[in-house]
Amino acid sequence: MLQPFEPEDEVLSQESFSRDEAAFNLIHTISASSDSWRLKSPDGRMIFAQTPGRSGWLWLDPELAEQEMLARMQELKNALMTRATLQEAAPTSFELPGISAKPHIARLFSDLYAGVGCWTSSMTMEAYHCxxxxxxxxxxxxxxxxxxxxxxxxxxxxxxxxxxxxxxxxxxxxxxxxxxxxxxxxxxxxxxxxxxxxxxxxxxxxxxxxxxxxxxxxxxxxxxxxxxxxxxxxxxxxxxxxxxxxxxxxxxxxxxxxxxxxxxxxxxxxxxxxxxxxxxxx
Missing domain, CATH: 3.40.630.30 (Gcn5-related N-acetyltransferase (GNAT))
Structure with missing residues (x-):
């Protein structure tokens, strides 16, 4: 079962995520906000963070097999749908309008969450460090x-x-x-x-x-x-x-x-x- 985490959680400093820190800088920024929604898998190999009403950011350990990734994505989808059901009084702020992730991950999750052909690629960004x-x-x-x-x-x-x-x-x-x-x-x-x-x-x-x-x-x-x-x-x-x-x-x-x-x-x-x-x- 996915778990909530705090802004300074050790999951954000683990070695596997730190290797992707530059590309996923915004997960740190989002997680630092008190109103963000933050979830991690128990083993720390999946991290999700979302500002209400904005696209969520999703990181998965690149060493996971694709079937393991899909299993964690299904857990995330279930958690998101449960959240939407519990928060019917404010449906807009608790929707997930989109996802930001490595391209392969973003597309896998979009097919699973919204359905094949039911999403649009908005932008592909290159993260740079200096x-x-x-x-x-x-x-x-x-x-x-x-x-x-x-x-x-x-x-x-x-x-x-x-x-x-x-x-x-x-x-x-x-x-x-x-x-x-x-x-x-x-x-x-x-x-x-x-x-x-x-x-x-x-x-x-x-x-x-x-x-x-x-x-x-x-x-x-x-x-x-x-x-x-x-x-x-x-x-x-x-x-x-x-x-x-x-x-x-x-x-x-x-x-x-x-x-x-x-x-x-x-x-x-x-x-x-x-x-x-x-x-x-x-």
Whole structure:
């Protein structure tokens, strides 16, 4: 039977999961939230974490045979369906709209949970980690922490990122809360280009025992291909290195430009994650 676990549970520091820590950084971030739903198998070879209303993240020990994986996935499906039955008063927040996992695992679970042909692949991401940062040379400008007075511009940059990455309509007003939280915590940065204006943005997301995640990366279209993004990401990566962490980030596999930028400053592939959305609930 699957068991709930606490944010600092030893299952998150076991050797087999630690080998996948960079790719599954978000499991640490989700698990740290008090309202997340966290489950593990008794032997620790399956971990599931979900923020209410969001896709769940699923890790399975890669050394398990496929039939063993399927057996654990069936246990997870049963637990999810039991949860939905017990929480009928708030069905939306207790639904599982999708799953994020290694591509093979994500597809196996989606077939089992939603049914063959009843899901859609939303995005495949490459997780990158950066053992040694290789900053670009000759980029004009410098990094500056985003101030509260710049919240509107930061929110507009975040909306641009949402439109670029997820292909969804977004405006600055809808991103103000995210911008305010990042600015309040001192985790959001601009690159001030040679014109004296903010020309790129990047932030620091969640951390795990050995890794720190870079997120909120965006460059306005008219300021791209000038090195601003690579210079800023390298600077933010340096901040994480100073804290004793290995920088990591996720990049959409269909965007060759961003993948090229990250590789050029020292980021190395650490595993693919596929995000799948379910077309129906079981």
């Amino acid at each position: 053992p040694i940062v290789n900053p670009p040379r000759g980029v004009k400008g410098g990094m500056q922490r985003v101030e509260a007075t710049e919240r509107l511009l930061a929110a507009e940059f975040l909306a641009g990122m949402v439109r670029d990455v997820y292909g969804k309509p977004a405006d600055g007003q809808g991103q103000l809360t995210v911008a305010d939280n990042l600015i309040r915590d001192g985790r959001l940065f601009f690159w001030i280009g040679d014109t004296g204006d903010p020309s790129a943005m990047a932030g620091i997301g969640g951390t795990s025992p050995r890794h720190g995640r870079i997120n909120a990366v965006y460059t306005p279209p008219d300021r791209r291909r000038r090195g601003y993004c690579s210079a800023l990401v390298a600077e933010v990566a340096g901040l994480l290195v100073e804290r004793g962490l290995i920088p990591m980030l996720y990049a959409d596999c269909v965007n060759p430009d961003s993948n090229k930028v990250y590789r050029s400053i020292g980021f190395q592939p650490a595993g693919k994650i596929e995000d799948i959305k379910f077309d129906r609930q079981p």
